[in-house]
Amino acid sequence: MNIIIIEDEKPSARRLQRMLTALDFEANTMLHSVEESIEWFQNNEHPDLIFLDIQLSDGLSFEIFEAIDIKSAVIFTTAYDEYALQAFKLNSIDYLLKPIDEDDLKNAIDKFKGRNPQKQDVTLNFEDIKKLLVNPIEREYKKRFSVKVGQHIKLIPIEDIECVYSENKGTYLFTTDKRNYLLDLTLDQLEDELEPQVFFRVNRKFFININAIKDIISYTNSRLKIILKHYDEEDIIVARERVKDFKNWLD
Template identity: 60%
Template sequence: MRSIIIEDEKPAARRLQRMVTEIDQAPVAVLHNVNDSIEYLKNNDHPDLIFLDIQLSDGLSFEIFDHVEVSSSIIFTTAYDEYALQAFKLNSIDYLLKPIDEEELKAAMDKFSSRFRESEKTTTTVQQLDLESIARLLQNPVDKQYKKRFTARVGEHIKLFPVDEVQLFYSENKGTYLNIENGRNYLIDSKLEALEDELEPQKFYRISRQAIVNVDAIQDIVAYTNSRLQVKIKSFDEFKLIVSRERVKDFKNWINR
């Protein structure tokens, strides 16, 4: 099976690439935006299967199909909740909710194999789907419910923290903490991986394996060694907040949204 991944979040793309490789074989390409995907599909044989994120850094992925007649089967990968997704689950297209579960990924790939690999291949084009209706739905999706508050145990008490008061979340010594403006840090019962899907992506960004920052809390951004960036946040001095080099471009796009 020949597949490609179209996913603008590079950590998510790498994780999906690894998972797909473990189940079948490595994707032949990993693309990160609409424009690169159009160029690739215009100039290369189309794969059997595309793992397609819906919202890319330069627009909705459905824009690809305005420029290229795609003959590949598609499995959507998205952060939209299942109620919105079921409204446009059409024909034999599958979807996977982020963060992607390995068992669900394997089941989706098995479904693809049983329908398209074991019999004489019948082309199912994207044009058979009502992509305009899907795109309209995604421009006005069912509201995704992001976390509004967090709790932390302080002695015998449980303290509530509205998400807007959190400057950043970080991991240290196998624990996950939230930091507020007065410089206090509180241990919470979450992992950064889970928080990525629970936080409003326009407001919070994971700059590294160790930290997720609130855009409203950023006081300064300065150049750092090896083409990286350092983010400075008021009253936080546990460690330097460094945007890893592989995330710098995405980070710049995020702060300019």
């Protein structure tokens, strides 16, 4: 079976590739943008199955299907809330919420293998889905975190958090009073918990609060260096592949 992965975050693409390999499936092609994907489909035999991220670095992945007549089966990999994805079910699409769970991946593969081969795999109503993404169902994000401090439980409001970072396999909050607090969540799990208008993941290690930014400085290899109001324990660098999205987020 020919499988490809379209995902703009290369670590996520490699993780999905490893998970597929563990299930005895190979995804030997990984694409990372709308432009790259369109060019690839124009010059290669289309696969049996596509694992497709919705938001790519240069636009929505639906633009690929608008440019190329693709009949491959599609499984979306997305961080969008489950309730905002009900329209996908109506279009016979399966999806996996990030971070992807191994059992969910296996179930999606089993569903693909058990489909009716005589039935057209992809019947996408792109306009309806794009409208849903532009005007998603309102959802609640974290207003505070509870952390353990000795024998006590401390509540930390979101507005008091300058950044969230990972270090030595732990995840920490850094607050405006220059304190660090250990969380029992990973950064991947926080993707759906932090309000995207306030927090941005600048690289694999850091989420930053837009209200905590003191300065933004040009850095080597077309990257950016972020100076926060209080955090100064190490440099915070916007990954090169995230710079465009970061600038859009600032606006």
